[in-house]
Amino acid sequence: MAGPANGGPSRRREATDLYATVLEVVKRYHGAARITRVSYGAGMPVDRLRNLLERLGALGLVRSEEFDGRPVYEITPRGQEFLDTYWKMRAYVEILGPAGPPGRR
Amino acid sequence: MSGHRVPRGGSVRLGAVDGDLEVEKRARVEADGRLVVSGTVRCDGDAEFQGPLECRGFKARDGEIRLAGDVVVQEDLEGRDSSIVVEGSLTARRVDVDRRLEVRGPAKAESFEVGGSLEGGATLDASRVAVGGRFVLVGKLTAQKVEAGGRLDVGEVDLDRLEAGGSAEVKGGAVRTSIEVGGRFRSSAPLKFGSIEVGGVADLAGGSQGRSVEVGGQFSAEGDLTFEHLEVGGIGSIAGNGSGGTVEVGGRFDVRGSLRLRGRAEVGGSIAVGESLDGTDVEVGGRLEARRAVFSGSAEIGGTALTREGLKAARVRLERKSRTSGPLVGGDVEVGARARVEDVYGESVRLGDGASARRVFGRDVRLEDGASADEVTYTGTLESSRDVTVRAPPRKVERLDPFPL
Numbered sequence: 475m476a477g478p479a480n481g482g483p484s485r486r487r488e489a490t491d492l493y494a495t496v497l498e499v500v501k502r503y504h505g506a507a508r509i510t511r512v513s514y515g516a517g518m519p520v521d522r523l524r525n526l527l528e529r530l531g532a533l534g535l536v537r538s539e540e541f542d543g544r545p546v547y548e549i550t551p552r553g554q555e556f557l558d559t560y561w562k563m564r565a566y567v568e569i570l571g572p573a574g575p576p577g578r579r
Numbered sequence: 580m581s582g583h584r585v586p587r588g589g590s591v592r593l594g595a596v597d598g599d600l601e602v603e604k605r606a607r608v609e610a611d612g613r614l615v616v617s618g619t620v621r622c623d624g625d626a627e628f629q630g631p632l633e634c635r636g637f638k639a640r641d642g643e644i645r646l647a648g649d650v651v652v653q654e655d656l657e658g659r660d661s662s663i664v665v666e667g668s669l670t671a672r673r674v675d676v677d678r679r680l681e682v683r684g685p686a687k688a689e690s691f692e693v694g695g696s697l698e699g700g701a702t703l704d705a706s707r708v709a710v711g712g713r714f715v716l717v718g719k720l721t722a723q724k725v726e727a728g729g730r731l732d733v734g735e736v737d738l739d740r741l742e743a744g745g746s747a748e749v750k751g752g753a754v755r756t757s758i759e760v761g762g763r764f765r766s767s768a769p770l771k772f773g774s775i776e777v778g779g780v781a782d783l784a785g786g787s788q789g790r791s792v793e794v795g796g797q798f799s800a801e802g803d804l805t806f807e808h809l810e811v812g813g814i815g816s817i818a819g820n821g822s823g824g825t826v827e828v829g830g831r832f833d834v835r836g837s838l839r840l841r842g843r844a845e846v847g848g849s850i851a852v853g854e855s856l857d858g859t860d861v862e863v864g865g866r867l868e869a870r871r872a873v874f875s876g877s878a879e880i881g882g883t884a885l886t887r888e889g890l891k892a893a894r895v896r897l898e899r900k901s902r903t904s905g906p907l908v909g910g911d912v913e914v915g916a917r918a919r920v921e922d923v924y925g926e927s928v929r930l931g932d933g934a935s936a937r938r939v940f941g942r943d944v945r946l947e948d949g950a951s952a953d954e955v956t957y958t959g960t961l962e963s964s965r966d967v968t969v970r971a972p973p974r975k976v977e978r979l980d981p982f983p984l
Binding site: 515 | 727813
């Protein structure tokens with residue numbers, strides 16, 4: 475997948491990019507995201523994804539419930555807030571460009 | 580029904596199967612002209628089909644399936660933990676694949692649901708398309724609702740709704756209701772749209788038309804744009820003419836041609852319009868620049884207003900220490916303390932403390948403490964506070980020449 479959260483120009487994916495990628499995939503399943511499906515969507519192995527989803531759950535960004543004996547995941551309003559902030563911030567970082575040390579006048 | 584089973588690693592040539600066709604791991608099935616299966620094709624593991632295939636249902640699990648020919652599935656095509664490649668066209672009722680689906684010819688179904696990636700080499704027609712990761716389509720996409728968790732890159736569109744998590748690129752067309760994209764949205768050809776909501780960056784081709792645009796970071800239209808409401812958090816630009824209802828930009832807004840609004844423009848930073856800027860009201864925190872700017876209501880400028888032909892509004896208000904070039908025309912014109920302006924025309928003109936003007940033409944003119952002007956011409960009253968300087972003697976006249984603009 476090209477670029478962070480499949481969005482912009484390539485740079486090293488940071489933890490926040492991975493969280494955003496996973497949240498965007500979870501969001502598309504409207505409360506019925508199975509871990510295997512999220513793993514295919516986010517391009518991430520299931521064991522690694524399980525840890526990441528646990529972290530997102532602990533932060534209140536996703537919630538899970540049992541369906542047919544298996545956990546399914548759903549994005550929370552707080553998770554949506556994270557995504558909104560993430561994308562806006564990404565755009566500002568792009569607008570401002572790479573920052574060097576502030577020059578002296 | 581008798582059915583048929585192709586054993587593991589086996590290779591057969593078949594024309595018609597009455598009942599189900601069971602295909603085991605690494606088997607190869609060649610169509611004798613056209614393979615028609617009256618029941619369901621079930622694949623367990625990798626399998627390959629040569630030639631056109633028609634069946635009632637198609638179910639694959641844990642495999643990579645290659646279908647080298649046109650495929651018609653009367654009911655559903657399913658791929659559990661599988662990837663499916665169709666080298667011809669695909670027609671089915673519903674398509675549900677966990678990993679990857681590639682269709683090189685035209686694809687048509689009520690719904691496509693793919694966990695990983697969906698790639699299409701021609702057109703795709705469906706009511707609903709949902710892809711967990713990446714969706715790439717060379718040709719036209721026709722659907723009611725399309726969702727992709729990651730990247731969406733398709734040809735011309737004819738859609739009701741489009742949602743993508745990461746980025747979306749379309750080659751023009753129509754998205755009648757809404758476009759929601761987290762990161763970046765681009766249309767490389769004119770697009771008709773209902774609403775666009777993008778968290779990061781949005782670029783539209785010239786000639787695009789729609790109701791509302793809301794972009795968190797940066798927005799650009801590569802030519803003319805028609806809209807009802809445009810809201811940009813950071814930087815906005817229109818490379819042609821803009822025509823619409825209202826504009827709200829947090830940072831900078833550049834329009835190469837004219838900007839004609841039926842409502843208000845609110846810009847936190849600066850607005851630069853190459854030709855004329857029209858609307859009901861304008862509020863600019865920093866700088867306004869235009870050949871001419873005309874508003875039926877109020878104009879409030881926090882920093883600088885630069886016009887060649889002038890800035891006109893029913894109420895013009897310049898904040899303290901602001902600067903203008905080009906004439907100011909009101910209504911009521913209020914120049915803040917220590918502001919510097921050129922010619923001012925108004926029914927009522929007030930120069931604040933220490934403000935300076937070149938020439939003032941008004942019915943009623945008030946000069947506050949320390950204000951200065953080269954000339955003052957009025958028809959009604961002139962009020963001056965302390966330490967006011969008017970370089971030429973003020974002139975009271977019967978009537979003023981018509982104001983500019």
